[in-house]
């Protein structure tokens with residue numbers, strides 16, 4: 001199940017990037033960065049070592065079901081953001097404004113300003129619930145919060161530069177991650 005979850009996530013990220021013919025499309029669209037792979041190896045180590053010492057929490061079916069639900073909800077939020085933003089979405093932050101870059105404020109972007117980050121956070125927390133990894137659940141939560149806090153500050157500043165008053169208005173009206 002965890003392998004299937006990872007395959008669906010990474011393959012769909014790559015295929016959507018290819019389908020929208022995004023300007024930053026490359027093998028990096030699989031989203032296997034070093035920090036991410038390191039985090040997943042840590043999760044695997046926690047899982048295997050706790051399973052080996054018969055950690056009691058590894059037997060909670062409720063946690064597995066809740067984790068699967070979070071994975072599903074996270075994927076839906078993330079993919080609806082990727083599809084709604086279309087070619088305006090890019091895995092890397094853009095440094096100059098592209099000519100075809102338009103501000104997206106409809107669909108899921110009407111409800112939350114950074115839906116793909118919200119979806120990814122929910123998805124990754126779900127993976128740790130399925131594995132019943134208490135340490136990585138907390139660690140990944142803290143890492144996501146710090147990483148996205150910094151990234152959102154940079155991205156908001158760039159988008160204010162690109163779209164001026166329209167983005168400032170959007171930023172006032174719509175919360176960052178819910």
Ligand SMILES: C[S@@+](CC[C@H](N)C(=O)[O-])C[C@H]1O[C@@H](n2cnc3c(N)ncnc32)[C@H](O)[C@@H]1O
Nearest residue numbers: 081088090091093094102103104114115116117
């Ligand atoms: C990884 S995507 C993340 C998009 C958004 N932060 C989210 O969580 O759905 C980053 C790229 O999307 C662009 N972007 C973010 N929000 C946007 C919006 N509302 N309209 C158009 N482009 C946006 C940024 O300029 C950046 O190049």
